[in-house]
Amino acid sequence: MTRNDHTKRGESQRRRFVRITVNGREHRFETNRDIAPGMTLASLLREKLDLTGLKVACDEGACGACTVLMDGRAVLSCMILAEEANGHDVLTIEGLSKDHPVIQAFAEQSEPGYGTALQCGYCTPGFVMASVALLRENPQPTMEEIKEALSGNICRCGCYAGIARAVLHASEMIAARGGQA
Amino acid sequence: MKTPYRPRVARTFIGQYRPRIDAMEKASGRARYADDIASPLRVPGMAYAKVLRSPHPHARIRSLDTSKAEALPGVLGILTYKDPEVATLKPTNAGWTDGVDTVSYETMMWRRFKDRSVLGDYACWVGDEVGAVVAAESEQIAEEALRLIEVDWEVLPFVLRAEEAMKPGAPVLHPEIAPQNVMPEDEVGGPHRFVDKGDVERALADAEVVVEGKATFHNTTQNSLDNWCCLIEWQDDQLTVWSNSYEAEQTRSHISEMLDLPLHKVRVVSSYVGGQFGRGDTGDQPFFLFTALMARKVGRPVKFKHTRHESFHDGRQQTTYTARFGAKRDGTITAASFHCIGNAGAHADHTMFPLKFAPKEVAEVALAHVPNVRFEAYGVYTNRVPACMMRGVGNSQLNLILGHMVDLLAERLGRDPIDIALQNFGHEWAPLPNDSLVAVLQKGAASIGWKEKRHLPGHGPSYDGTRRRGVGFSCHPAWHAEWQELRRGEVQVGITVNPDGTIILDAPTVETGTGSNTCNVLGCAEALRFLGVSPQDIHWESVIDTNTSSKDCVQTDSAVSFLQSEVMAVAAREVRQRILERAADALQLPAADLDVVDGRVFARGFPEEGMTVRQLLMRPPLVPIVVKLSRRPLAEQTGVPFIATFAEVEVDTSTGHVQVLHMVVVNDCGTVMFASGAEAQQIGGQTIGVGEALTEETIYDQATGIPLNFNWIDYTIPTMADMPEIDPVLLEVWRGGGEYGACGIGEGTVTCAPSAILNAIYNAVGVRIDELPAKPEKILAALEKARGGL
Numbered sequence: 001m002t003r004n005d006h007t008k009r010g011e012s013q014r015r016r017f018v019r020i021t022v023n024g025r026e027h028r029f030e031t032n033r034d035i036a037p038g039m040t041l042a043s044l045l046r047e048k049l050d051l052t053g054l055k056v057a058c059d060e061g062a063c064g065a066c067t068v069l070m071d072g073r074a075v076l077s078c079m080i081l082a083e084e085a086n087g088h089d090v091l092t093i094e095g096l097s098k099d100h101p102v103i104q105a106f107a108e109q110s111e112p113g114y115g116t117a118l119q120c121g122y123c124t125p126g127f128v129m130a131s132v133a134l135l136r137e138n139p140q141p142t143m144e145e146i147k148e149a150l151s152g153n154i155c156r157c158g159c160y161a162g163i164a165r166a167v168l169h170a171s172e173m174i175a176a177r178g179g180q181a
Numbered sequence: 182m183k184t185p186y187r188p189r190v191a192r193t194f195i196g197q198y199r200p201r202i203d204a205m206e207k208a209s210g211r212a213r214y215a216d217d218i219a220s221p222l223r224v225p226g227m228a229y230a231k232v233l234r235s236p237h238p239h240a241r242i243r244s245l246d247t248s249k250a251e252a253l254p255g256v257l258g259i260l261t262y263k264d265p266e267v268a269t270l271k272p273t274n275a276g277w278t279d280g281v282d283t284v285s286y287e288t289m290m291w292r293r294f295k296d297r298s299v300l301g302d303y304a305c306w307v308g309d310e311v312g313a314v315v316a317a318e319s320e321q322i323a324e325e326a327l328r329l330i331e332v333d334w335e336v337l338p339f340v341l342r343a344e345e346a347m348k349p350g351a352p353v354l355h356p357e358i359a360p361q362n363v364m365p366e367d368e369v370g371g372p373h374r375f376v377d378k379g380d381v382e383r384a385l386a387d388a389e390v391v392v393e394g395k396a397t398f399h400n401t402t403q404n405s406l407d408n409w410c411c412l413i414e415w416q417d418d419q420l421t422v423w424s425n426s427y428e429a430e431q432t433r434s435h436i437s438e439m440l441d442l443p444l445h446k447v448r449v450v451s452s453y454v455g456g457q458f459g460r461g462d463t464g465d466q467p468f469f470l471f472t473a474l475m476a477r478k479v480g481r482p483v484k485f486k487h488t489r490h491e492s493f494h495d496g497r498q499q500t501t502y503t504a505r506f507g508a509k510r511d512g513t514i515t516a517a518s519f520h521c522i523g524n525a526g527a528h529a530d531h532t533m534f535p536l537k538f539a540p541k542e543v544a545e546v547a548l549a550h551v552p553n554v555r556f557e558a559y560g561v562y563t564n565r566v567p568a569c570m571m572r573g574v575g576n577s578q579l580n581l582i583l584g585h586m587v588d589l590l591a592e593r594l595g596r597d598p599i600d601i602a603l604q605n606f607g608h609e610w611a612p613l614p615n616d617s618l619v620a621v622l623q624k625g626a627a628s629i630g631w632k633e634k635r636h637l638p639g640h641g642p643s644y645d646g647t648r649r650r651g652v653g654f655s656c657h658p659a660w661h662a663e664w665q666e667l668r669r670g671e672v673q674v675g676i677t678v679n680p681d682g683t684i685i686l687d688a689p690t691v692e693t694g695t696g697s698n699t700c701n702v703l704g705c706a707e708a709l710r711f712l713g714v715s716p717q718d719i720h721w722e723s724v725i726d727t728n729t730s731s732k733d734c735v736q737t738d739s740a741v742s743f744l745q746s747e748v749m750a751v752a753a754r755e756v757r758q759r760i761l762e763r764a765a766d767a768l769q770l771p772a773a774d775l776d777v778v779d780g781r782v783f784a785r786g787f788p789e790e791g792m793t794v795r796q797l798l799m800r801p802p803l804v805p806i807v808v809k810l811s812r813r814p815l816a817e818q819t820g821v822p823f824i825a826t827f828a829e830v831e832v833d834t835s836t837g838h839v840q841v842l843h844m845v846v847v848n849d850c851g852t853v854m855f856a857s858g859a860e861a862q863q864i865g866g867q868t869i870g871v872g873e874a875l876t877e878e879t880i881y882d883q884a885t886g887i888p889l890n891f892n893w894i895d896y897t898i899p900t901m902a903d904m905p906e907i908d909p910v911l912l913e914v915w916r917g918g919g920e921y922g923a924c925g926i927g928e929g930t931v932t933c934a935p936s937a938i939l940n941a942i943y944n945a946v947g948v949r950i951d952e953l954p955a956k957p958e959k960i961l962a963a964l965e966k967a968r969g970g971l
Contacts, residue, residue, distance in 0.1 A: 048222070050220065050222045054210070055214075055407075060489065060894070093209065103209050106204070112856070113909065115860040115862075116204065116857050116860075118201070119696060124210070128210070148902065150900075153900070153901075155865075155901075156404050157865045158866065158867060158868030158904070160864075160868070161907060162861060
């Protein structure tokens with residue numbers, strides 16, 4: 001189906017509203033006015049709510065830079081239509097607290113031998129959200145589990161070693177705080 | 182083994198293991214990039230531009246009808262090659278500058294090869310920007326409008342392989358420049374035979390041993406996650422550009438020169454950039470020009486952004502090297518002859534940089550002790566995506582053959598290749614063996630377990646019957662030392678000491694991820710130790726604005742990590758003097774009798790008296806101390822240090838799959854400026870190095886000339902699950918001039934990986950792969966051939 005077909009179909013549809021809870025707050029969008037036919041959740045979050053932490057680097061589900069949490073699960077927001085998010089609960093990196101252990105661990109990683117957990121920073125929000133989802137599901141992952149969970153994300157600067165350390169450190173921080181990611 | 186490096190000189194801030202200064206901003210998603218700035222919420226009325234791209238590898242537009250596209254609701258304007266503002270643009274290229282210097286139209290680096298017409302009617306690769314650009318209310322409408330443009334194409338024959346393009350009768354791309362597709366000699370790159378020292382043929386004839394080898398480096402791509410993007414506003418006579426070009430001042434110069442606008446009417450703003458890796462966004466890309474013209478035409482800010490597919494429109498130049506080395510039986514190399522054919526793709530741009538410019542430097546700083554050396558290279562036009570500048574430009578290609586030849590020669594002589602390298606490689610400013618190379622190779626060998634793991638080719642231990650392990654290495658001279666950055670001219674730095682003693686640091690450079698921003702802040706804190714400042718007291722501005730910032734020190738050669746700090750070391754002396762003069766006035770004492778230590782000014786010998794710098798500067802009228810300094814890099818020729826990569830691989834002889842098990846990356850840095858950042862570069866570079874060695878490859882349909890895998894599903898970049906354990910090793914052996922005497926390291930970290938991995942594969946299974954990437958089918962075919970099969 002081409003985008004043109006989407007447009008025609010979209011125009012013929014009845015006006016309706018899409019409700020999405022984003023970072024704890026419910027937003028209402030009108031289809032065809034706020035949400036163009038074929039608009040992805042990534043575009044909606046970036047262009048209508050100015051949540052530009054997530055990045056659209058491939059727009060085809062191959063790099064993980066647009067990862068957000070939907071109902072607690074990591075999803076690729078470039079592969080979900082905005083309308084499909086109707087009734088769901090979305091968490092973006094802006095919804096994490098400033099002292100969130102994953103953010104802190106990514107920022108602080110400088111343990112000798114592993115480099116930093118980020119360089120250009122473009123993939124970082126996606127890695128952070130994928131890590132949050134992992135640690136919620138599995139608070140004390142092994143290195144193999146970390147690699148498995150984060151192998152859908154690309155970091156071209158190649159900070160994988162630093163990222164893996166950061167996730168381990170975040171896991172320790174979460175355990176020390178006795179809380180949840 | 183993870184052991185922190187040991188600094189040669191104890192310093193307070195320089196060389197630290199610590200987080201990057203932008204770590205929290207980036208980890209929390211707050212850092213803004215061009216695509217975030219060019220957001221419809223932030224730029225009301227923003228229009229979106231899309232350019233027509235050729236579906237053919239070689240074609241000319243006979244005619245073009247835009248009437249249906251113009252009638253599409255939401256289309257704001259269309260510019261075509263026939264519009265006078267487009268048609269009158271000067272011929273150009275995207276080889277204005279390699280990013281070391283900033284240039285004008287007249288002084289562009291590769292001025293001999295102006296083979297690009299901005300939005301012309303002639304297409305010479307699939308994806309070429311030709312004919313028309315559309316602006317619309319949304320990207321989707323702009324795309325739809327492009328589909329409605331009716332183009333009458335004159336489809337021309339095409340050629341994809343350099344060897345075929347060189348043959349008589351092959352389709353010719355740019356007859357006015359290269360009648361047979363072979364680019365002519367030019368004043369910057371020099372003759373085809375651009376190094377010819379001694380008498381190579383005679384030395385080869387006289388040599389006791391001669392080895393011959395071949396190595397083909399393929400056409401990979403940079404894959405910055407941040408797609409090319411610009412936003413241009415042209416109101417009245419003022420043009421403003423926001424972009425992720427990594428060279429703000431060159432972007433300004435390019436637009437000014439091409440659109441004939443005075444510099445003060447062109448403002449360029451650059452923020453964080455999501456990875457660079459040599460991608461050719463030095464500001465000379467034609468899209469800046471047609472986006473600007475479109476912004477004027479529609480009277481709105483216009484955004485132009487590449488898709489992921491379009492971000493494959495640059496890459497590493499494909500090269501095929503053949504080489505002959507002559508040597509004595511004792512391992513002394515007496516002759517080295519290199520012949521190279523470079524497949525430039527459809528435009529010359531920087532072709533001569535990887536083919537001639539970089540190898541010439543390597544010949545100078547690595548092969549100085551080889552008496553007979555010849556380099557010969559030919560750049561060839563083909564109908565592929567133009568490709569040249571990518572991290573490790575020219576050096577990665579050359580190292581592939583260099584590492585191969587060292588391994589070959591060592592095998593022929595029954596020697597350890599490490600000894601062959603030590604016996605022959607070094608620069609002219611120091612005797613052999615070169616101290617830096619000795620340290621780098623010894624450390625690398627010890628860390629990988631060279632002595633225990635290296636064995637005769639194909640005779641290593643076998644695992645599960647089919648898997649065999651081997652180790653290999655490759656080494657290379659590093660670049661760039663300060664003296665190699667002379668062409669950069671003056672590097673500008675400004676230091677403002679606020680009345681409360683905090684610092685505003687004007688050391689502009691586009692932050693592409695390299696970490697030079699953190700080096701700058703550490704360098705500033707180090708230089709201003711007498712003020713008692715620490716890194717958190719210093720603000721480094723991440724946004725460059727050509728109207729207000731000093732000239733940006735271009736993020737190339739990994740050299741910004743120390744060049745600006747060298748200037749700060751000098752500027753700090755001026756800051757000190759200015760503070761003493763202020764204190765002289767306040768304390769009513771001669772400045773010469775005063776001292777400033779740890780943020781206190783006092784009369785020498787009376788450190789308990791005096792006042793704090795803060796007390797001094799907070800006195801009305803609260804005028805900050807401002808020092809701006811421009812300084813050229815030191816010209817003293819100090820040679821360069823060396824780098825090496827060691828790899829251990831496991832090859833499955835039943836599937837051809839290669840797993841890299843362990844890598845050791847060794848850099849002699851001169852001085853480590855920021856240890857965590859340097860290690861991140863060493864480790865990170867291997868993602869490109871391993872990808873280029875094993876999986877990454879752009880693939881074209883030979884029948885149609887259409888690229889097939891310009892996406893991250895079919896073009897496979899290593900992920901966390903694919904990467905081996907990597908040990909980064911930082912050394913300080915060599916020393917350059919200046920306060921720190923450091924050397925850029927980041928770019929070179931990718932260079933030795935492919936060669937080290939191919940040599941390790943040979944060590945493991947005894948078959949040489951001389952063409953990247955070493956995909957399973959190639960390994961299996963080579964194993965089959967070695968067994969005497971097909």
